[in-house]
Amino acid sequence: MNKWKDILNGPEGGPKECPSCGQTKISTRVEDTVVTYGEKENAVEIPVHIPVHHCNVCELDFTDDFAETLKHAAVCRYLNVMTPDEISSIREMYGLSRAEFARLTRLGEASLARWENGNLIQNAAYDQYLFLLTFSENLERLRMREAQTECRNDLSYNNAKPRDPKEENFSALVEAGLFEEKSALAHRFVLRRAG
């Protein structure tokens, strides 16, 4: 077929030198291989194309991280879940660090890192949640919920540090022990209506 002509380079343009002899005469071909997923009688073989590099000096064939990324993505496609790149692109789309995204979504930061790095594949339920997070309105809802929670905590512990005059008035009311329930309810209502 034409796979020999279909030369692939990795995301960084492929390896610059041979890991064995250090020479730079490298050619790259695409090879069909399979990834085995699962164990024993449940094991499946998932076909995948990977770039295989060849050193024209010492004749070494080698693969790099890009091949591993492609194999992992093939398993994700087989399981019909998001790939690591797709997961990291969600929070990048919102300009959030992993810590910020974890705090807002309540996903474990360590789990998120494992999913994004391809060390672990998220289960189907988490994948559904991640899918919903690709829609900005759903992230907005989480932001509103977080604001609500913060507001409620401030009210219940009665320790809100006034940050602007409006909040100061609100806290003053709470400190005076007035309308605590009503204020909380009113605040929730306002937040919901904003969405």
Ligand SMILES: [Zn+2]
């Ligand atoms: Zn070599």
